Amino acid sequence: xxxxxxxxxxxxxxxxxxxxxxxxxxxxxxxxxxxxxxxxxxxxxxxxxxxxxxxxxxxxxxxxxxxxxxxxxxxxxxxxxxxxxxxxxxxxxxxxxxxxxxxxxxxxxxxxxxxxxxxxxxxxxxxxxxxxxxxxxxxxxxxxxxxxxxxxxxxxxxxxxxxxxxxxxxxxxxxxxxxxxxxxxxxxxxxxxxxxxxxxxxxxxxxxxxxxxxxxxxxxxxxxx
Amino acid sequence: xxxxxxxxxxxxxxxxxxxxxxxxxxxxxxxxxxxxxxxxxxxxxxxxxxxxxxxxxxxxxxxxxxxxxxxxxxxxxxxxxxxxxxxxxxxxxxxxxxxxxxxxxxxxxxxxxxxxxxxxxxxxxxxxxxxxxxxxxxxxxxxxxxxxxxxxxxxxxxxxxxxxxxxxxxxxxxxxxxxxxxxxxxxxxxxxxxxxxxxxxxxxxxxxxxxxxxxxxxxxxxxxx
DNA sequence: GTCTATAAAGGGATAGAC
DNA sequence: GTCTATCCCTTTATAGAC
Numbered sequence: 001x002x003x004x005x006x007x008x009x010x011x012x013x014x015x016x017x018x019x020x021x022x023x024x025x026x027x028x029x030x031x032x033x034x035x036x037x038x039x040x041x042x043x044x045x046x047x048x049x050x051x052x053x054x055x056x057x058x059x060x061x062x063x064x065x066x067x068x069x070x071x072x073x074x075x076x077x078x079x080x081x082x083x084x085x086x087x088x089x090x091x092x093x094x095x096x097x098x099x100x101x102x103x104x105x106x107x108x109x110x111x112x113x114x115x116x117x118x119x120x121x122x123x124x125x126x127x128x129x130x131x132x133x134x135x136x137x138x139x140x141x142x143x144x145x146x147x148x149x150x151x152x153x154x155x156x157x158x159x160x161x162x163x164x165x166x167x168x169x170x171x172x173x174x175x176x177x178x179x180x181x182x183x184x185x186x187x188x189x190x191x192x193x194x195x196x197x198x199x200x201x202x203x204x205x206x207x208x209x210x211x212x213x214x215x216x217x218x219x220x221x222x223x224x225x
Numbered sequence: 226x227x228x229x230x231x232x233x234x235x236x237x238x239x240x241x242x243x244x245x246x247x248x249x250x251x252x253x254x255x256x257x258x259x260x261x262x263x264x265x266x267x268x269x270x271x272x273x274x275x276x277x278x279x280x281x282x283x284x285x286x287x288x289x290x291x292x293x294x295x296x297x298x299x300x301x302x303x304x305x306x307x308x309x310x311x312x313x314x315x316x317x318x319x320x321x322x323x324x325x326x327x328x329x330x331x332x333x334x335x336x337x338x339x340x341x342x343x344x345x346x347x348x349x350x351x352x353x354x355x356x357x358x359x360x361x362x363x364x365x366x367x368x369x370x371x372x373x374x375x376x377x378x379x380x381x382x383x384x385x386x387x388x389x390x391x392x393x394x395x396x397x398x399x400x401x402x403x404x405x406x407x408x409x410x411x412x413x414x415x416x417x418x419x420x421x422x423x424x425x426x427x428x429x430x431x432x433x434x435x436x437x438x439x440x441x442x443x444x445x446x447x448x449x450x
Numbered sequence: 451g452t453c454t455a456t457a458a459a460g461g462g463a464t465a466g467a468c
Numbered sequence: 469g470t471c472t473a474t475c476c477c478t479t480t481a482t483a484g485a486c
Contacts, residue, residue, distance in 0.1 A: 008486095011451075011452050011453065012452090013451055013452075014452095019451080019452095034262065034366055035262060035263070035363065035364075036263070037260060037262040037263030038262030038263070038364075040479060041479075041480065041481090042478095042479075050452075050453090051453055052479090052480085052481095053453075053454085053455095053480095053481075053483095054451085054452055054453075057451095057481090057482090058451095060481095061480080061481080062479095062480070062481095134363060137411060137412055138260065138359060138360060138363050139263075139411075140411045141258045141259055141413075146412070146413065150412045150414065150417070150424075153412055153414075154423050154424060154427070157427050158423060168426050168427070168430045169430045171427075171430070172405065172427060172430040175405055176402050176404065176405035176431070177401050179405045179407075179408050180397065180400055180401035180404045182404075183363070183404050186362060186364075187362055187365040187371070187374060187375045187378055188365040188371065188375065189375065192375070196379070198379050198382065198383060199379060202379070202382050202393070202396075202397060204393075205393045205397035206397045206401070233468095233471085235470095236470050236471065238470075239469075239470095265460085265461060265462085266461075266462065267462090275470075276470070276471055276472080277461090277462085278462095278463075278464080278465095278470090278472080278473095279469085279470055279471070281462065281463055281464085282463090282464090282469095282470085285463095286462080287461095287462065287463090
């Protein structure tokens with residue numbers, strides 16, 4: 001047989017920094033859905049539209065890929081909160097503050113609590129960030145990932161307690177709300193919002209003014225699986 | 226070669242109901258630590274001190290084993306709450322109620338909130354129950370387990386909202402506290418309670434009067450891994 | 451920078467003996 | 469009721485070509 005006309009398609013070349021970010025974004029979505037153990041490097045590769053060995057080649061091991069995705073996710077979350085705190089303190093958020101639930105109180109801490117809650121809900125749009133962190137939080141048994149996840153959680157606690165000024169009890173309460181939101185998203189509760197009244201009420205009470213944001217986000221990214 | 230004196234040890238025989246419970250308890254601990262995907266049937270077998278094929282033989286599939294362990298865990302949790310509610314309504318818990326944080330209020334709902342919080346902390350001693358449920362809550366993507374986990378969560382919500390009478394918002398807040406507790410246990414935060422002041426304060430604010438119970442439980446069951 | 455091919459190990463499930 | 473042996477598929481990671 002002679003050579004056919006079929007050509008092996010030339011792979012899309014890309015600077016490695018850019019490629020890394022692409023893979024990390026894919027890994028965030030996949031690990032966020034399936035957890036560290038449940039996800040495969042092949043699934044990440046498919047989501048990033050490259051070959052499986054290349055994923056491993058670039059990050060060394062699956063574990064290391066997870067760790068880097070986790071750092072990236074934590075960085076984005078901390079950064080979102082810090083940016084918001086700066087803007088609040090610079091007096092640049094009066095319109096946002098006006099839209100807050102008045103039951104949060106008129107103090108700086110009360111305002112920031114409301115603003116951070118909203119920022120948190122907005123992050124759901126950034127596919128997988130919060131889910132990946134949640135998956136890391138239930139991986140405490142992993143020898144390397146576990147301690148890093150613990151540190152990540154504590155960094156979050158410190159930020160909310162000190163920089164946002166919620167104090168220890170306020171920070172604990174804030175994080176509790178966050179963990180419930182994560183759980184409901186993980187459980188895909190928004191997908192049954194309309195068909196299950198019980199789920200609807202739970203979501204409404206938990207998400208409050210952020211409900212519309214959360215529902216929109218769940219419609220925005222259809223299943224990867 | 227002739228036969229040696231070494232005998233194959235006769236396996237310990239046991240009625241299958243008893244054996245099932247033994248395996249389910251082991252599965253609860255193992256799945257609770259490592260999650261559905263992260264745990265192996267061999268690990269469960271080892272924890273139950275039987276052979277791996279026998280685990281599969283008895284439950285059909287790993288997935289089914291997880292589902293049965295999940296049902297058992299949910300049943301224990303719902304049962305603990307229901308028992309407590311009955312006893313409260315029968316007026317048999319005055320001494321317990323007296324020990325509650327007065328900030329919870331003097332209503333039935335306030336009392337039950339405090340009592341259920343304590344009952345929840347006590348369940349940590351029952352190795353893995355709460356962790357297994359938590360692991361199921363982050364498995365929303367699994368085709369069979371996911372919907373079942375959602376139903377489990379909603380059953381819990383309904384119980385707390387209606388039977389305990391906390392109402393929708395009270396139930397959401399209660400569950401949020403529970404999710405944070407689960408997260409901290411998963412992260413093994415109690416293990417660094419003494420060495421990490423930040424972790425210490427987070428635990429104290431979250432666990433409140435239940436702190437001693439939680440710390441004792443984490444010391445009670447040393448690592449399985 | 452990216453792929454194909456493949457080695458090596460792990461893990462769920464089945465068969466069949468006792 | 470329980471075990472040993474084992475099959476076969478999946479998955480991580482490596483080698484080497486382009």
